[in-house]
Amino acid sequence: MTAAFGVVSISASVRSGEVRALDVLDAHLEVVASHEAGVHAFNEVTAEQARVAASMIDGIVAGGGDPGPLAGVPIALKDNLCTAGTPTTCSSKILQGWHPPYDATVVQRLAAAGAVFVGKTNLDEFAMGSSTENSAFGPTRNPHDQTRVPGGSSGGSAAAVAAGFAAGALGSDTGGSIRQPAALCGVVGAKPTYGLVSRYGLIAFASSLDQVGPFAMSVADAAALLDVISGPDPMDSTCLGEATARSASRLGSGVEGLRIGLITEMQGAEGMADDVKARLALAADALSGAGAKVDQVSVPAVTFGLSAYYLIAPAEASSNLARYDGVRYGLRAPGSADITDMYLRSRSAGFGDEVKRRIMLGTYALSAGYYDAYYGQAQKVRTLIVKDFAAAYENFDVLLSPTAPSTAFEIGAKSADPLTMYLNDVFTIPSNLAGHPAVSVPFGVGDDGMPIGVQVLAPALAEPLMFQVAEVLESLAPPAPLSASRRSLRALGAPADRGAAL
Amino acid sequence: MPRSITTDDVAHVARLARLQLSQEELTRFTQQLAAVLDHARDVESLDTTGVVPTAHALPLVNVLRDDVVTPSLDRATVLAEAPEVEDHRFRVPKILGDSQ
Amino acid sequence: MSTEPVVPAPSSGWETVIGLEVHCELRTQTKLFCGCRNSFGEEPNTNVCPVCLGLPGSLPVLNRAAVEYAIRIGAALHSTVQASMFHRKNYFYPDMPKDYQISQYDVPINAGGWLTLPGGRRIGIVRAHLEEDTGKTTHVGGGGRIHEATRSLVDYNRAGVPLVEIVSAPDMRSADEARAYVDELRAILVATGASDGKMEEGSLRVDANVSVRPAGSEEFGTRCEIKNMNSLRSLGRAVDYEVSRQIQLIESGGVVSQETRHWDEGAGRTASMRSKEEAYDYRYFPEPDLVPVDPPEEWVASIKASLPPMPSERRERIAEMSGLPAGSEAVVTVVRLGLDDLVEAVGAQGADTKSVGGASPAVAAIAVKRAANEVASDLAGAANLERSSFAKLVRMESSGQLTSAQARTVLKSMLEAGGDPEVIAEGLGFEAMESGGLEAIVDDVIAAHPEEWARYSEGEDKLAGFFIGHVKQATQGKADLKSASALLRSRR
Structure with missing residues (x-):
């Protein structure tokens, strides 16, 4: 039943003509209509464009053509991915009403593969946050419990998949912005190796850390999405120039004989909840039971990851966000006396508090006299993290950690204290600093009944191995309920008069 | 590691970043940034002598494109997004001095 | 303010x-x-x-x-x-x-x-x-x-x-x-x-x-x-x-x-x-x-x-060819205006052995001066100027066939409307000396005064005037005296 609404199963059914893309889309749009008001996953639902796209897919199938590997799959896009002609806001007032004249490379690739875009999802403004509360358009709520946050910054994408609004989604992950909301919403979310997926058209937060990645209800579906969006792109100098092995290439291979390391520094960290710790232990045992060799491993430098991250990411952000100045597009405060006045007033009115904090933090870290102490030192910490991971991978194939320190917290619980909020990313940040892939897999629920995620970390470009382990973990996970709205997805009727449900 | 960040520092970086802060914001942001920077002080304890900084986790070098013209954007589309336009150009309020 | x-x-x-x-x-x-x-x-x-x-x-x-x-x-x-x-x-x-x-x-x-x-x-x-x-x-x-x-x-x-x-x-x-x-x-x-x-x-x-x-x-x-x-x-x-x-x-x-x-x-x-x-x-x-x-x-x-020679190298080459200083205005002008090829053309035409570029320094120096003066002041006209015709003109001047004043006039005409220098000179009524005439006269004068020539050859520079005077006399004042001096020096 859930599989029927998965990425792989939908495209198979649509390509075979078993179901129509338009019916698949309508089923999801019905759930959007009934539950979006409560969840607020979207900044914009693009129902009409989606219907046109789905009809085209059905036309291709009817004509005997191949609409591509994601034929008719409803996908939600984080609203920091540029979509030609469709507003792209980054959940910021400063970009409200901006229509990009071009599509992000990942958007082009999904469209070419036959995906149907349901809408643009809410995020923490400019992807800065861990709860999707920092949105100029209001918070997104967790589909499992609307009093709680969905995580962030890609909270809208995670919630859209968890809520049954879409079969899959794209998010971006700078310090955990895919994996942490995936964990909090009970879905799979993967951050690929830096450079595997083009960043062209992803509105930058911190360029050396940002990476686009998939959300889905299953590991296989996430891998299928990643395989469509990854690959060389001449528009992105930091995108790897050669094709790599398919992420889904090792699915079904089991974990027999694999060496899996439990990162010591990520088991007793600050603010880590007991139920999260217990689920991690359970996951380790399960993998061990499946034939893997599980052991403790120390990666000492990861404990400095959070500090290094909160110097590097704001520094790059302070520069990336300078362009929002009211000259060429976006918000301009009216009636300014001179250009500087216009900059000051436009930027102050257009950015929210968290964005301002990070811009100032980054400006400070780069400013004369502090560069070496802050930015320079953080870049060296980055080197140490890479080195310590390399040492760990000499003895282990993949590493294991919790994704987030706790289950989803109440809306408003952490918004007053930025530092407490930042601690949400403590387990996810090291992979961004190292440029390595990592995936969060749902692994049961916590004492509060909310989803818990376990993170599988792998060396650069080892996505096939990472998904291989993640899939086994998924198969061994304790049961976790679907959200009420996803449960409400109606069974799909076959096209025309055939009545068989999928 | 440098001394704690002060309201003067915050006022200075806000100016550099073209952000206007009220007195209340200045006080609040200073406290919040100080807390983050205090936490970040743990990187100070690391011995990084001889450690080469990593700007990028990528092993890439010499990514170059050929010198071939590709289509530019339609001017009307570009200017349609602009807050103010005059004579096919982006209009801005008067510039005092030179910021360069 | x-x-x-x-x-x-x-x-x-x-x-x-x-x-x-x-x-x-x-x-x-x-x-x-x-x-x-x-x-x-x-x-x-x-x-x-x-x-x-x-x-x-x-x-x-x-x-x-x-x-x-x-x-x-x-x-x-x-x-x-x-x-x-x-x-x-x-x-x-x-x-x-x-x-x-x-x-x-x-x-x-x-x-x-x-x-x-x-x-x-x-x-x-x-x-x-x-x-x-x-x-x-x-x-x-x-x-x-x-x-x-x-x-x-x-x-x-x-x-x-x-x-x-x-x-x-x-x-x-x-x-x-x-x-x-x-x-x-x-x-x-x-x-x-x-x-x-x-x-x-x-x-x-x-x-x-x-x-x-x-x-x-x-x-x-x-x-x-x-x-x-x-x-x-x-x-x-x-x-x-x-x-x-x-x-x-x-x-x-x-x-x-x-x-x-x-x-x-x-x-x-x-x-x-x-x-x-x-x-x-x-x-x-x-x-x-x-x-x-x-x-x-x-x-x-x-x-x-794949880089062509840079201006300083080109100035060095022109200086070496012509014997003029690399920093002299004429050399600098020739290189700045890219007229090097005119000078080179003179060398390419000549058969003076052992000289840089194939022309003797005296001949090359004339080419440099003509390029830096007449050609430089009529760059538009330079398009009319055949490299080989320019070289021919320089040879006519260096051999004494034309005086420097006559050569300048002919060159200006060439810059205006192109053409062969010999034809232009004839049209202007410049009494042409036979090709190689000046050289023969200089050689005659040298042969007639072996004692003075020996002293001049040993470095008594003031005797140049003596020889030039004889050349002037022998040509009834038609010889280009600069060319004569150059010939004299080249035979020393």
């Missing part, structure tokens, strides 16, 4: 120190980081795309041709071409779409180097690095002056055009030397193919760092950066003005403050550009959207091998 009067620079007591920053737009087809056309003078905002407009989500990709031009420039300036990277220089200005400029900072593609001025002085090059140009801001209202404008209009066609910024050492000591440096650098940039050298179109822009110090002092004075000079003439005027201003300021007890000053061509003075409150804090950091550039050795070698 300052109103310091211009005072003449004191003749002694102070030394001027000048370093120049020259921004050179590269002649690529496309911009530095995107495929938009790199073209001057187009309709505003037509050569723009997401990348050069700095639209959210866009990313830069480096143009190979720009890197190649940068390497050509570096090779021509004797720089070390090295592995380099890009940084972001952060500051707000509406002509910069991203509000940062992608430039090279501590590791430029070209480090060190020098160029040689025609006079022989070597000026150090600190670096020559790649960066992107800004858009163009037009100040509207208040008569176009930035201070009085009511608003500004921005055109981003130029934004992202590739630049190489060439930073000299503070090695120049006068406005004249600064001008000579820019002139020489421009010739080098044009020779590499990297630049069209057009200062008036802004494809070559010069900023000057000017300071003064007591003569004999080792320490540098506080410098001011002068901007907005769009010709060699304004560079000279601006430097002279600024030197006088600084000296007067110091002598009257003031202190020069480090600042950027704007040259006002109309008013003939420099004025401070920046409000003092704005700090210089560009917050440079490595550009995360680009990867390092480390040109493979073979690439650099093949680029170096």
Whole structure:
């Protein structure tokens, strides 16, 4: 039943003509209509464009053509991915009403593969946050419990998949912005190796850390999405120039004989909840039971990851966000006396508090006299993290950690204290600093009944191995309920008069 | 590691970043940034002598494109997004001095 | 607005120190980081795309041709071409779409180097690095002056055009030397193919760092950066003005403050550009959207091998061919105007053995002078000038077939309407001496006075007059005396 609404199963059914893309889309749009008001996953639902796209897919199938590997799959896009002609806001007032004249490379690739875009999802403004509360358009709520946050910054994408609004989604992950909301919403979310997926058209937060990645209800579906969006792109100098092995290439291979390391520094960290710790232990045992060799491993430098991250990411952000100045597009405060006045007033009115904090933090870290102490030192910490991971991978194939320190917290619980909020990313940040892939897999629920995620970390470009382990973990996970709205997805009727449900 | 960040520092970086802060914001942001920077002080304890900084986790070098013209954007589309336009150009309020 | 009067620079007591920053737009087809056309003078905002407009989500990709031009420039300036990277220089200005400029900072593609001025002085090059140009801001209202404008209009066609910024050492000591440096650098940039050298179109822009110090002092004075000079003439005027201003300021007890000053061509003075409150804090950091550039050795070698001879080498060659000093005005002019091939053509035609280029120094020297004078003053006419006809004319003059005055007249006619020098000379009624006639007469005179010839040959130079007198007599004054002297010397 859930599989029927998965990425792989939908495209198979649509390509075979078993179901129509338009019916698949309508089923999801019905759930959007009934539950979006409560969840607020979207900044914009693009129902009409989606219907046109789905009809085209059905036309291709009817004509005997191949609409591509994601034929008719409803996908939600984080609203920091540029979509030609469709507003792209980054959940910021400063970009409200901006229509990009071009599509992000990942958007082009999904469209070419036959995906149907349901809408643009809410995020923490400019992807800065861990709860999707920092949105100029209001918070997104967790589909499992609307009093709680969905995580962030890609909270809208995670919630859209968890809520049954879409079969899959794209998010971006700078310090955990895919994996942490995936964990909090009970879905799979993967951050690929830096450079595997083009960043062209992803509105930058911190360029050396940002990476686009998939959300889905299953590991296989996430891998299928990643395989469509990854690959060389001449528009992105930091995108790897050669094709790599398919992420889904090792699915079904089991974990027999694999060496899996439990990162010591990520088991007793600050603010880590007991139920999260217990689920991690359970996951380790399960993998061990499946034939893997599980052991403790120390990666000492990861404990400095959070500090290094909160110097590097704001520094790059302070520069990336300078362009929002009211000259060429976006918000301009009216009636300014001179250009500087216009900059000051436009930027102050257009950015929210968290964005301002990070811009100032980054400006400070780069400013004369502090560069070496802050930015320079953080870049060296980055080197140490890479080195310590390399040492760990000499003895282990993949590493294991919790994704987030706790289950989803109440809306408003952490918004007053930025530092407490930042601690949400403590387990996810090291992979961004190292440029390595990592995936969060749902692994049961916590004492509060909310989803818990376990993170599988792998060396650069080892996505096939990472998904291989993640899939086994998924198969061994304790049961976790679907959200009420996803449960409400109606069974799909076959096209025309055939009545068989999928 | 440098001394704690002060309201003067915050006022200075806000100016550099073209952000206007009220007195209340200045006080609040200073406290919040100080807390983050205090936490970040743990990187100070690391011995990084001889450690080469990593700007990028990528092993890439010499990514170059050929010198071939590709289509530019339609001017009307570009200017349609602009807050103010005059004579096919982006209009801005008067510039005092030179910021360069 | 300052109103310091211009005072003449004191003749002694102070030394001027000048370093120049020259921004050179590269002649690529496309911009530095995107495929938009790199073209001057187009309709505003037509050569723009997401990348050069700095639209959210866009990313830069480096143009190979720009890197190649940068390497050509570096090779021509004797720089070390090295592995380099890009940084972001952060500051707000509406002509910069991203509000940062992608430039090279501590590791430029070209480090060190020098160029040689025609006079022989070597000026150090600190670096020559790649960066992107800004858009163009037009100040509207208040008569176009930035201070009085009511608003500004921005055109981003130029934004992202590739630049190489060439930073000299503070090695120049006068406005004249600064001008000579820019002139020489421009010739080098044009020779590499990297630049069209057009200062008036802004494809070559010069900023000057000017300071003064007591003569004999080792320490540098506080410098001011002068901007907005769009010709060699304004560079000279601006430097002279600024030197006088600084000296007067110091002598009257003031202190020069480090600042950027704007040259006002109309008013003939420099004025401070920046409000003092704005700090210089560009917050440079490595550009995360680009990867390092480390040109493979073979690439650099093949680029170096493909470079044509640079102006200083060409001057050396012409000097060697003609016996004229490399820094002489005639040689400098020939090379500056690219008339080397005329001189070479004379050599190619001649059969003088053992001479550089195939012509004897005396003959080549005549070619240099004719090129630097008559041809230089009618460059449009040079199109009418067949290389072989020019060579023939020079031979006619050197052999005494034409006097120098006659040769000049014939050449002017050739520049106006082309043609064969012999035919033109005949048409003008110049009594032609037989080909080789002058040489025969000189030889006759030498043979007739063996004793004097021996003394002259041993170095008694004043006897030249004696021989020339005889040649004059023998030709009834028709001989070109300069040619006769040259022949005399060549036989010594």
